[in-house]
Amino acid sequence: MVTIVIADDHPIVRKGLKSLFETEKDFSVVAEANDGFEAVNVAQRFNPNVVVLDLILGDINGIEVARELSKNLPRTGIVIYSMLASDHYVMESFKAGARGYVSKxxxxxxxxxxxxxxxxxxxxxxxxxxEQPSLGEMITTNSPDFYRRLTAREREVFQLSAQGLTCAEIARRLNISRRTAEAHRANMMRKLGFSRPAALYNFAFQHEIQADTAPVKPGTAKKNRKKSGQQV
Incomplete structure (x- = not known):
């Protein structure tokens, strides 16, 4: 049974979604929420399999709700269901922990x-x-093969870029110059065929590369390479 919480500030939308989900024998709507705070509270109370979440909720926006839920209920999947369809909202939702995004x-x-x-x-x-260029620009070939094209440093830059860090922040994290970080990022995007950052985020999201990669500790990679004689 798939248990669901519906969070939308329009009663007619919640009613329609509940009626739709009730047509599926293995779906069960366990609670509804009218705003962001209520969404967090009922989700924590019922611990559903999925929260269907609008982005505009009156008090706190759906991205903040998604961030809170993904932190406290990591096993609960979040599906954003919204009229907001720009790549900004999509990517911010994914970064906040949503696993799905569906336009209304x-x-x-x-x-x-x-x-x-x-x-x-x-x-x-x-x-x-x-189908949007900024979201649909993805590598369709097997991701590990493409990922292996990157050097160890480029993979670190990839991971940190997928987390939303700027080149300046990446440089500080890896203890390298900003120009070096920019060069690694440009090389990484060229090798993977990306022309814009949104495509990088989408690739990492689709293939769960960020989630499977251990966090990089400041200066660690550089020290390890010096010990092994590799050039940074």
Whole structure:
């Protein structure tokens, strides 16, 4: 059984979603929320498999709710269901911990499919959004093969870039100059075929590279390379 919490500030939307989900025999709506604070409270109370979350909730926005839920309920999948379809909102939602994003003008079948995918531990981006150049620009070849093209330093820059760090922040984290960080990032994006940062974020999100990579400690990589005689 897939347990669901619906968080939307429009009663008619919540009612419609509940009616839709009740047509699925293995879906169970355990609670509804009218605003962000209530969404956090009921999710923590019922610990659902999935929270279907709007971005505009009146008090705190859905991105902040997603960030709070992903921190306190890491096993609960978050599907953003919103009219806001710009790449900014999509990428910020993913960075906050959402696993799925569906535009409100998508079909009901697609929303149900997104919930099933997220409940199964997968990620989902609706077809309409994936067609946007900034979101749909992805590598379709097997990710490990492409990832192995990068040097060890470029992989570190990739990971930190996927976390949203700027070149200046990456330079401080890795104890290298900003110019060196910019060069590593440019080389990494060229090797992977990316023309813009949003494509990098989407690639990392789709292949869960960021989640599978251990955090880089300040200066650690540089010290290790010096010990092994490798050039930084």
């Amino acid at each position: 003008d998508s079909s009901s079948e697609e929303l149900i499919r997104a919930i099933r995918e997220v409940a199964a531990g997968k990620r989902y981006l609706s077809a309409r959004l994936s």
